[in-house]
Amino acid sequence: MKASKQYLRFCGIDMAKQKHVACIIDQDGRYLLRPKSIRNDADGYQQILNCLKQSGRTKSILTGMEATGHYWYSLHDFLTRQGYTVAVLNPIQTSQQTKQAIRKCKTDKYDAFHIANLLRTGQYKAAVVPGELAMTCRQLTRLRYRIVKQAAMIKQLINSRLHPAWPEYEGLFSNKFGTTSIKLLQTASTPKELMELDQDDLGELIRKASRGRFGPAHTQKILHSAKNSVGMQRGHYGISTGIKFLLEQIVALEPVCKKLDVEIEKLAAKLPEYLFTLPGATELTIVSLYGEVDPIETFKRPSQLTAFAGLDPKVFQSGQYDAPRRHVSKRGSPYLRRTLWQMAYRAVCNEGDLRDFWRRKHRQNKHHLVAVTAAANKLCHIVWRIMTDRRDYIKKGYNPKS
Numbered sequence: 001m002k003a004s005k006q007y008l009r010f011c012g013i014d015m016a017k018q019k020h021v022a023c024i025i026d027q028d029g030r031y032l033l034r035p036k037s038i039r040n041d042a043d044g045y046q047q048i049l050n051c052l053k054q055s056g057r058t059k060s061i062l063t064g065m066e067a068t069g070h071y072w073y074s075l076h077d078f079l080t081r082q083g084y085t086v087a088v089l090n091p092i093q094t095s096q097q098t099k100q101a102i103r104k105c106k107t108d109k110y111d112a113f114h115i116a117n118l119l120r121t122g123q124y125k126a127a128v129v130p131g132e133l134a135m136t137c138r139q140l141t142r143l144r145y146r147i148v149k150q151a152a153m154i155k156q157l158i159n160s161r162l163h164p165a166w167p168e169y170e171g172l173f174s175n176k177f178g179t180t181s182i183k184l185l186q187t188a189s190t191p192k193e194l195m196e197l198d199q200d201d202l203g204e205l206i207r208k209a210s211r212g213r214f215g216p217a218h219t220q221k222i223l224h225s226a227k228n229s230v231g232m233q234r235g236h237y238g239i240s241t242g243i244k245f246l247l248e249q250i251v252a253l254e255p256v257c258k259k260l261d262v263e264i265e266k267l268a269a270k271l272p273e274y275l276f277t278l279p280g281a282t283e284l285t286i287v288s289l290y291g292e293v294d295p296i297e298t299f300k301r302p303s304q305l306t307a308f309a310g311l312d313p314k315v316f317q318s319g320q321y322d323a324p325r326r327h328v329s330k331r332g333s334p335y336l337r338r339t340l341w342q343m344a345y346r347a348v349c350n351e352g353d354l355r356d357f358w359r360r361k362h363r364q365n366k367h368h369l370v371a372v373t374a375a376a377n378k379l380c381h382i383v384w385r386i387m388t389d390r391r392d393y394i395k396k397g398y399n400p401k402s
Contacts, residue, residue, distance in 0.1 A: 013063065017040070021111070022048050033055065049079075063086045066091050088129055090125070138292060144261075168230075180214060191226035275290065277386075280347030285339050285343050288335065293383070352395055
């Protein structure tokens with residue numbers, strides 16, 4: 001509320017793909033600019049800029065917009081370059097503001113007004129807006145996350161087609177998506193196709209793909225599996241073609257991931273060294289952490305960072321009932337939550353403070369994954385302290401003078 005008192009005008013913008021809706025109100029909540037549709041192009045941006053200039057001085061106007069997907073990036077960048085203060089709001093906040101209205105109306109015009117009203121009352125918490133380096137870190141690590149997730153989905157599709165046609169294939173390779181297995185499936189994706197191959201050609205293919213690891217004995221094992229398979233033969237051509245197309249996507253994604261890893265390594269070299277002293281730190285997780293959290297000054301307390309990651313526990317109490325199990329809320333950044341969990345999982349595998357904490361949770365009969373999640377919560381507090389103080393993480397019991 002105190003922060004909002006320094007502003008005289010409040011501009012709320014409801015974001016969309018092709019058109020945005022903006023409105024401007026004064027300190028009493030009266031319209032200075034009724035909800036107006038603007039296009040997501042240069043003319044539309046100039047239009048809203050002219051409206052802001054007519055409403056008052058640059059420093060007297062607070063602008064707010066929803067963090068709707070990626071649609072807010074360009075307009076936010078444009079307005080900040082023009083010198084305006086722009087608050088990015090979580091859609092959950094604006095949704096709650098809409099529910100408080102007496103009339104159950106949900107339109108872009110009403111949403112723009114509710115955003116402006118949130119700014120006026122000061123009942124909002126601005127989202128994290130990264131700087132230049134942090135935005136680059138965020139873009140590349142999120143892209144890598146999506147590519148890895150896409151590869152996992154493709155593998156599930158392959159399994160859903162391969163298993164009905166060749167259920168015995170599961171026991172032939174320790175890694176179904178290893179080099180030898182992929183090469184074999186690209187050549188023969190079903191038992192029927194494999195039985196049509198020449199035995200010597202099959203043996204040579206297996207030997208070359210595995211670099212001599214698999215010999216004639218393994219070739220015979222594959223042939224025996226295909227010959228005695230109980231797999232479905234109906235739709236054979238469709239199954240085989242589908243598996244080969246999907247394998248092409250898996251193979252195509254691998255070099256992309258490797259190139260991304262190289263770029264992420266370059267970014268890691270630009271980050272402060274004290275970040276790499278955190279428990280469970282790797283180049284990938286630290287670059288992701290920096291991209292999701294910076295600037296750390298946004299979070300005044302470690303509990304705010306924990307809530308932003310969605311690692312805060314849900315509490316359910318009613319009368320004398322208190323829920324015995326409390327799951328994490330998951331009402332926050334899934335990318336930050338995943339990064340902290342990966343760091344915690346890696347940290348509890350090595351001796352240190354987090355492993356000791358994990359052991360204490362185990363002695364309390366907590367499930368392994370529950371204990372790791374608790375360690376991720378604790379790690380979140382450590383991250384806040386280390387990034388706020390800008391210093392190395394010192395393990396418990398370590399004496400730097402020794």
